[in-house]
Amino acid sequence: MTSQRYVHDILQPHVLPLMQRVPGATFQQNNARPHTARMSQACLRTVTTLPWPARSPDLSPIEHIWDRLGQRIGHPTSWNELEARLQQILNEMSQNVMQNLYASMPDHIASCIRARRGSTGY
DSSP states (O other): OOHHHIIIIIIIIIIHHHHHHSTTOOBOOOOOHHHHSHHHHHHTTTSOBOOOOTTOOOOOTHHHHHHHHHHHOOOOSSHHHHHHHHHHHHHHSOHHHHHHHHHTHHHHHHHHHHHTTSOOOO
């Protein structure tokens, strides 16, 4: 994804309106190139963002959910088809999957601490 697409397709139509409706909210994103581009940063100048340290591991369990969605989504040809497929996949996903990801967080954190900025098995 390019920074231009990130700004025009995600930030402007979705993130900015949401952030305006939720006073005191903080927006979080990682250091992916579209997120750190000048264009993206300029778009978010009125939004409180959570700083993301360089080389910081992404410990969010949602990343594993995104991976599962990406593996099963296929190639939808419209927004409606994309939305329907995402909803179907999420509905079919076992609650145990999400609970197990959440329960694995202490091990992930301990692994990062032991690795001292090195690679982990996660």
